[in-house]
Each structure stands twice: as structure tokens, then as C-alpha cells.
Amino acid sequence: MIVRDVNKLKDTDRAVSDADWTSVRMLLADDKMGFSFHITYLKAGSEHTFHYKNHFESVYCMSGKGSITDLATGETHNIYPGVMYALNLHDKHVLRAQEELVMACCFNPPVTGTEVHQEDGSYAAPEEVA
Amino acid sequence: MIVRDVNKLKDTDRAVSDADWTSVRMLLADDKMGFSFHITYLKAGSEHTFHYKNHFESVYCMSGKGSITDLATGETHNIYPGVMYALNLHDKHVLRAQEELVMACCFNPPVTGTEVHQEDGSYAAPEEVA
Numbered sequence: 001m002i003v004r005d006v007n008k009l010k011d012t013d014r015a016v017s018d019a020d021w022t023s024v025r026m027l028l029a030d031d032k033m034g035f036s037f038h039i040t041y042l043k044a045g046s047e048h049t050f051h052y053k054n055h056f057e058s059v060y061c062m063s064g065k066g067s068i069t070d071l072a073t074g075e076t077h078n079i080y081p082g083v084m085y086a087l088n089l090h091d092k093h094v095l096r097a098q099e100e101l102v103m104a105c106c107f108n109p110p111v112t113g114t115e116v117h118q119e120d121g122s123y124a125a126p127e128e129v130a
Numbered sequence: 131m132i133v134r135d136v137n138k139l140k141d142t143d144r145a146v147s148d149a150d151w152t153s154v155r156m157l158l159a160d161d162k163m164g165f166s167f168h169i170t171y172l173k174a175g176s177e178h179t180f181h182y183k184n185h186f187e188s189v190y191c192m193s194g195k196g197s198i199t200d201l202a203t204g205e206t207h208n209i210y211p212g213v214m215y216a217l218n219l220h221d222k223h224v225l226r227a228q229e230e231l232v233m234a235c236c237f238n239p240p241v242t243g244t245e246v247h248q249e250d251g252s253y254a255a256p257e258e259v260a
Contacts, residue, residue, distance in 0.1 A: 035238055068133075085131055
């Protein structure tokens with residue numbers, strides 16, 4: 001059994017950040033669960049374009065307020081506590097945080113922890129990661 | 131893109147319950163994400179013995195207070211907001227809710243939605259589910 005506390009991981013190398021977000025990797029590929037699990041904090045006022053071509057991701061809003069736009073359809077959905085979106089079509093999207101968003105995220109295949117967001121908003125497929 | 135709101139699913143057949151818990155199935159096998167995702171509410175004062183022999187499960191505490199005992203080692207861990215446990219060894223365990231626990235749960239393989247808890251605390255493997 002693995003037991004981890006997000007608040008104890010925030011100051012370790014399991015937390016990765018850029019200027020507008022921090023993601024704490026609660027489970028990664030080497031935990032061998034077949035998915036990875038992340039708690040992600042998106043700063044109020046920030047906007048993010050992501051396109052996980054090589055991963056399925058589900059994202060559950062635990063707190064905050066924002067919106068997501070599906071760039072294939074143009075449709076926008078409100079994000080608030082209790083709403084989940086799942087990128088079952090590897091959907092390219094824009095996520096906006098009106099208030100800080102705190103999200104619980106699952107990735108399949110699991111993120112290894114060495115990926116960086118590429119220019120196209122994706123993570124490399126596992127076999128492309130060094 | 132799939133978008134679902136747990137509060138709108140609570141009164142549908144995506145919510146399953148027994149006397150002491152309710153689980154809302156946000157994603158199931160037929161969503162083809164490779165995992166399932168559930169928001170589970172465990173009543174204050176309740177105690178649960180589970181043994182997912184055929185699944186890996188991670189469980190993240192969003193609110194409440196309780197504990198988990200690993201029945202293989204006898205070790206007990208406190209559960210409070212921000213703590214995740216992952217049953218990477220299909221660990222048989224007892225989960226206790228001192229206060230109502232609200233948990234975000236991922237299963238691999240994904241739950242189909244037709245499983246019931248068997249007498250041994252497990253869900254059947256996907257190929258055993260009708």
C-alpha cells in the first residue's frame with residue numbers, strides 16, 4: 001500500500017511548476033498502477049492550451065471556478081466543484097481559471113514524471129521519453 | 131470530450147449505494163479511458179473491509195476524517211484531506227470513517243458498473259462480469 005499526503009509532497013521533486021500552475025505527482029508510472037494521479041493547482045487568471053495526443057486524461061474540479069473550451073467544436077463548459085472533464089478523444093482544449101482551480105487528474109498511460117509540455121501542448125508518448 | 135457534474139449524477143443510475151456508502155460513477159469502462167473514476171461518500175461511523183483482488187485502486191481524500199488499516203501488515207494510516215492511498219498490492223484493508231469521507235477513486239482495469247462487492251470484499255475481474 002502506498003500512502004502519500006499532497007501537502008508533504010508540495011516542497012519535493014514530486015511537485016512541478018511553471019509560472020501559472022503547480023502539479024503534484026501523487027502516482028507516477030513507476031508506481032505500476034497503470035495510471036498516474038496528480039493534484040494540480042492553476043493560478044487565478046491563467047489560461048492554458050493543452051493537447052495530450054498520447055494520453056487520455058480525466059480532470060475533476062475540487063475547488064475554484066473556470067471554463068474549458070473544446071477547440072474542435074468551439075463548445076465551452078463551466079468548471080466548478082463537482083465537474084469532471086475527460087479527454088476521451090485526446091481533445092485539444094483551452095482551460096481558463098477565473099479563480100484558482102484545484103484539480104484531481106488521472107492519466108493513461110501513466111505519466112513517467114520526465115515529460116515536459118511540448119510546443120503543441122502535448123506530452124511525448126512514453127516510448128519517446130528518455 | 132466528456133463533461134459530467136457529480137451533483138447531477140447523484141440521483142441517476144450512475145450512483146450506487148448501500149447503507150453506509152454511495153459511489154457516483156463519473157467514468158466507467160465504456161468511456162474507454164482505460165480507467166474508471168468515482169466520487170465516493172462513506173458515512174460517518176462506518177467501517178468497510180475491501181479486497182480488490184482484480185483491480186488496482188487509488189483513493190484521494192477530499193474531505194472528512196478516518197483511517198485505513200492494511201490487513202497484511204497491521205499498519206494503520208490516518209486519512210484526512212490531501213491524503214491518498216493506492217492499493218498497488220491489491221491490499222486487503224479496513225477503511226473507517228470517523229467523519230463522512232468524500233473520496234476521489236480511480237480503478238484499473240476500469241469498473242464496468244455491473245460489479246457488486248463479493249463476500250470477500252472484491253469486485254470480480256472484468257471477464258467474470260456478465
